[in-house]
């Protein structure tokens with residue numbers, strides 16, 4: 001760890017509120033010398049010494065082979081599990097200082113898979129995204145319903161608003177999770193393989209949707225993804241987890257290089273340019 005911590009890590013702590021807007025220039029998400037391990041004391045080191053800052057208007061893709069630690073890292077950044085050491089800040093405040101409802105106004109998290117225990121109309125699931133914005137003792141209002149319906153329409157599922165969520169296909173359920181995130185409308189979104197169950201057209205549609213949020217509304221996204229060509233299509237930045245917990249993080253052109261990707265995935269990969277886009281193919 002560097003001896004002089006960056007200025008945004010030295011700001012005095014105060015309990016932030018739901019109306020908190022980080023001062024200009026404050027990263028939406030920041031880590032300092034973060035270590036993530038699994039398996040308790042003496043367990044496996046997944047991420048070693050990660051320091052990064054995510055700002056509005058940035059689209060980060062989280063890359064790495066199966067079992068590298070992408071999900072565990074996202075859980076740690078979302079506050080669902082503690083780091084082995086190091087700091088995580090959201091909006092200029094340590095994660096632990098945020099009351100949960102207030103934190104949910106600032107950052108959203110879409111897990112890899114959602115299991116629905118109960119029959120619920122799809123619209124009610126999407127409305128859950130509005131809960132952090134509804135003050136205590138109040139129900140969602142017309143504006144919340146309108147936002148939830150709008151979010152469903154954006155993922156192409158408006159006709160399924162009244163359908164029982166347990167009857168959805170895997171891809172439809174994934175799109176409902178994205179609609180819930182859109183209804184929540186957090187400045188920072190963490191997503192764990194949100195494209196995994198989607199067909200090619202839906203993958204592109206959801207990517208375009210997220211990219212528009214980043215470009216047009218200055219949101220920030222950190223998303224794990226296995227398809228390197230899809231990552232290259234949208235990423236401004238990348239975070240690559242390699243063996244032994246080594247991480248490379250930064251602007252996409254510095255991280256997504258043939259030597260680094262080939263080493264991380266244990267297979268030679270070649271970069272191709274066609275039709276104005278970058279494609280990554282196995283050699």
Ligand SMILES: Nc1ncnc2c1ncn2[C@@H]1O[C@H](COP(=O)(O)OP(=O)(O)OP(=O)(O)O)[C@@H](O)[C@H]1O
Nearest residue numbers: 038039040046064065066067068069070071072073
């Ligand atoms: N409770 C646990 N005890 C021991 N090992 C664990 C535990 N939870 C997760 N792991 C291991 O931690 C490693 C990282 O898991 P993680 O789910 O973060 O990988 P990932 O990069 O998201 O993989 P994938 O691309 O397959 O989704 C895996 O090897 C997994 O088996």
